[in-house]
Amino acid sequence: MTNSPPAFAWEEWYATVGGRSIQIKEVTDLLNEIYNHQYSRFDGEVSHARRPFSSPAEAAHHLKEKALEFGADIVGICEIEPSDVYRGRTVTEKFAIAVGQRMRWREFQVVPSREAAIECLRVYFTLGETVIQLASHIRSIGYACKVEHPIGDSDLLHIPIGLKAGFGELGRHGSIIHPTLGPLFRMGSVITSIELEVDAPVDAGIARFCDSCRACRKYCPPQATPDDRSPEAGKDHLGYDRYVVDTGRCFPYFAKYSYCSICLPVCVYNHKEWARDFDGAQTKAFPTVIMLSPPPPTDVLEGTPCHTYPRIRR
Ligand code: SF4
Ligand code: SF4
Numbered sequence: 001m002t003n004s005p006p007a008f009a010w011e012e013w014y015a016t017v018g019g020r021s022i023q024i025k026e027v028t029d030l031l032n033e034i035y036n037h038q039y040s041r042f043d044g045e046v047s048h049a050r051r052p053f054s055s056p057a058e059a060a061h062h063l064k065e066k067a068l069e070f071g072a073d074i075v076g077i078c079e080i081e082p083s084d085v086y087r088g089r090t091v092t093e094k095f096a097i098a099v100g101q102r103m104r105w106r107e108f109q110v111v112p113s114r115e116a117a118i119e120c121l122r123v124y125f126t127l128g129e130t131v132i133q134l135a136s137h138i139r140s141i142g143y144a145c146k147v148e149h150p151i152g153d154s155d156l157l158h159i160p161i162g163l164k165a166g167f168g169e170l171g172r173h174g175s176i177i178h179p180t181l182g183p184l185f186r187m188g189s190v191i192t193s194i195e196l197e198v199d200a201p202v203d204a205g206i207a208r209f210c211d212s213c214r215a216c217r218k219y220c221p222p223q224a225t226p227d228d229r230s231p232e233a234g235k236d237h238l239g240y241d242r243y244v245v246d247t248g249r250c251f252p253y254f255a256k257y258s259y260c261s262i263c264l265p266v267c268v269y270n271h272k273e274w275a276r277d278f279d280g281a282q283t284k285a286f287p288t289v290i291m292l293s294p295p296p297p298t299d300v301l302e303g304t305p306c307h308t309y310p311r312i313r314r
Contacts, residue, residue: 007086009300010152016298017255024114024258030121034151038128042135042147050142053194060197063097063138070133071126072099073185074178076165076199080156080191084164089155093146093191095198096156097134098165100178101127102185108265110288112258120259123186124151131188143194150188158187163237166199169206170236173216173225173263174245179204182269201237206269210243216263222294224250225263248299253292262289 014020053059060077067075076098085091107119127150138145148154163170167187168178175183179202217225229241236242254260265287 004083004085004087005157007089008152012300013251014255016300017252017295021256022117022258024117026118027121030118030125034125034128034149038125038132038149041132042149044136044139046139046144047142055197056195057197059194063134063194063196066137067097067099067130067134070137071101071130072134073102074100074167074181076162076167077196078161078164078166078198080161084156084160086155086157091146091155091191092193093144094193095196096148096161096165096189096191097196098158098161098167098187098189099127099130099134100162100167100181100185100187101130102181103264105184105265106283108184108261108287109284110290111262111265112260112290112292114258116261116265117258120186120261124149127186127188131190135190138190138192138194143192145190145192145194148189148191150186154188156189156191158189160237161189162187164198164201166202168202169204169238170240170242171206171216171267171269172210172214172243173220173267174243175264175267177206177267177269178202179206183264183267203238207236207238207240209269213268215266215268219262219266219289219291220250221260221262221291222249222253222297224253246297248297249294252295252298256295257290257292262287 053062064075078096078098079094080091080096101123103119103123107115110116131147131149135145135147148156150158159170159176162176168176171177171183173183177183178185217227224246226243226245230244231241233242233244266289
């Protein structure tokens with residue numbers, strides 16, 4: 001797994017900025033719900049009565065229907081490759097069933113904000129319920145599987161899995177842009193070795209559009225989103241040089257100012273169309289962006305066994 005990065009270790013990253021400083025009661029409550037009431041439901045008994053499938057296509061269709069029934073907004077399937085697995089972690093399952101849930105545009109009318117932070121955690125929680133229910137269903141029909149929770153400390157890198165599963169293209173801001181949902185969604189997955197038909201990556205010209213659009217670059221207060229693609233960072237799933245976000249600049253801002261999230265709602269891609277009347281809420285076409293003074297860049301120490309990123313322009 002030489003291509004795999006070490007796992008992203010949230011606590012080590014928080015330690016670099018003096019610990020968790022975002023104090024929002026609803027966020028804390030949701031984090032506690034996830035850690036105390038979801039993690040314990042990741043495992044379960046596999047039924048001895050196995051439901052047969054006539055083909056990988058039938059199995060994929062059934063599991064996608066179930067994922068949607070359990071609350072997914074988008075679902076796709078891909079084969080897991082060694083480069084999708086964090087270094088030091090072991091994944092023996094063959095396929096990932098990636099699920100995504102959209103976040104409500106109306107909660108991102110001001111960023112950073114308390115409302116946006118709560119919305120991120122709300123979707124981590126509801127998406128957690130979706131992957132737990134999907135995993136429970138798979139076990140109930142006689143197949144083993146594992147939950148890869150959206151909030152982190154998973155064995156898989158969600159972004160390459162989502163790209164291969166057909167969720168969209170990699171944007172300049174480092175998040176996946178779905179052709180209709182835009183970037184305002186979160187992902188998790190369930191992994192299994194049931195033979196499944198896989199989806200194809202999306203090639204809708206989104207990544208190329210990023211080359212002429214710089215909205216997320218302009219509105220990133222610590223200038224963590226890149227000016228240019230980084231040939232040394234490897235190719236994305238369409239063969240383009242990747243854009244790489246400077247996490248040493250992003251994370252201190254993210255950790256200090258309500259998980260920031262500015263780059264998602266300022267992204268020009270499509271989400272405002274579907275989100276405008278989401279649940280009937282009146283929304284603006286562009287968020288109010290609060291550009292606060294960025295803290296100094298910080299990075300995990302050299303040799304720390306967790307995910308590090310290139311330092312851009314520094
Ligand atoms: S989350 Fe904020 S700081 Fe990080 S890349 Fe996006 S806009 Fe920049
Ligand atoms: S704001 Fe523009 S450049 Fe940034 S990810 Fe969205 S489309 Fe790409």
